[in-house]
Amino acid sequence: MDKSQYEKYLGDRWHINISKNEGVRIVDGQLVLKNGDKKVPIVNSIPRFVERENYADNFGLQWNKFRSTQLDSYMGKPVTADRFWKNTKWAPAEIKGKAMLEAGSGAGRFTEIMLGAGAKLASFDYSNAVEANFKNNAHKGDLFLFQGDLFDIPFDDKQFDFVFCYGVLQHTPDPEKAFYAIEKKLKPGGKISIDVYHKDGKIRPWKSKYIWRPITTKIDPQKLLKFLKYFIPVWLPFDTAIKLIPVLRNYLGAVIPCWNYFYMDLSLKEKVEWAVMDTFDVLAAKYDIPMTMADVDRWFKNCGYTNYEVFEGSNGIVGNGIKP
Template sequence: MRREHIEELVCPCGPHGLTLQHGAIEEQGEIKTGELRCSEDGLTVPIRGFVPRFVPDSGYSENFGEQWNRFRRTQLDKFNGTTLSKERFYSGTGWSPDELKGARVLEAGCGAGRFTQVMLDAGAQVYSVDLSSAVDACLANNGPREHLCVAQADLCRIPFRRHSFDKVFCYGVLQHTPDPRASFMNLVPFLKPGGELAVDVYLKGWAMEPYKSKYLYRPLTTRMPRNLLFRLLQWYIPKWLPLDTFIKRLPLVGRVLGMGVPCWNYHYLPLSHEQQVEWAILDTFDALAPVYDDPQTPDAVAEWFRSAQLTDVRVRIGGNGVLGNGKAPA
């Protein structure tokens, strides 16, 4: 983080500023190690690896830190040679590069930074938070940048000033929190008047889809040691993927038969075979390992936006399940 970013941070216990203590070590204009302190309540926040750490690495999000540091470059366009993240970002949010240029964007849940890259490339000032050590992957992929500030923090205690962002972006996160609705509501106060919010969440329903197989296995896999689960996926997915592709291409019955063995198969994307295997291992782990997986209906998400008194609300099925957009009243 840079010294000027300290002015953007506040104590998560209250709207008080933080000060950098003596002894901080800097490299190329970035604070590598040090300590922030709140003079009001005495809270201290360590800075390690250029990132202020408002929470420890341990907790229900540990699996995400592991997977995004292990697969740090897998889904970033600039490393995989595609525009998949860019296309998903712009089609889901409805935003344009022109309106992102110079905009202050709060990214709630950055992961390895696949969407961080898209926003930075458009010229946005991006403030990214993640509960897990995925912040290290995001920073390694996208930093150091003058317009990037990354903090390890809880979505329910975001350490930035409220009503200070032109846009708030949260994809792939809400369903993995203990209370998706409460997490959503906590994002709204960070919007400026007229600011825009874009979220997505898994779709809840009874349709027979291959991805539903995770709910058959999660009672077991969420209790497995994560290293064991990962080694299991590394072993069977490269062997199973060709047969899984054949099954899922079968007309009429492929979608149902594809539920038998959990395998997130992207045979329809412009990826090499090696990339197909890597994405399958990554996203199958992402489906089976998280402690929380709470999908929502479009009606439930629409109720969130109404209760938050947002305007210009658009909730629809798309992307990873349900997409939602809204605007803070001007």
């Protein structure tokens, strides 16, 4: 990012001290709040508004190890694009040239879609997954990427035309507060789309994680990942057989955790890679707090929305709204 991008997003509150640049791109340096309150290092072209190590380290490990796995451009299939457009119900033409905020971008599979549609995108993640996103997407459009915490976003309120946040709220210590924290960055008349894991009281294969998480969240993430890289390729054929048995799959499948995408149009190699990655994702994440439809409905009402919808989407509950 160059100096003008910093100024565009952060306003004039910060001094920018540059210690290394490549052309106009600032590679290393420091942002200093003009009132002297805060210093933010810029490392590897990314400003770091949070400690480099934090509760989302497992995600940093995951997204840097599986940097491209879920990117449509890598797979050559519109898996993420389909999820994005189907769930947000936005159209490419309406986000073109608009100011968008993406909270919790991981390796940037959705970043790629929004940049591809011509959005002016500010995107961040709490973990060093931002390094993966930088490698994947920095060259693909108008992107202001930073390492930051959604509970302390360094922008003015009501700054964005669109706010997008998928797969993130449940992985924070307080999904409801997290929703309010990102929602307040949206302009009146702007659109927000979030999704969050669904708490519905039913027994389902993916809920096997809750049996194991009390143990797996205490294991060193490197060791857990090593184990899954060995275990998943061996277990996947058995898991697929179980998940093809009607009714029983919900119960048998709910014992051994395995994120099995047997129903998707992926090669065997991709199925294994996605299964290792997403099984690690759900077993290692420090927080996993699913929500009910009524919870999400209440969040929108509490923010004064009248034009919104809450429905079962591709990966849990989706909430879409237009800010009053």
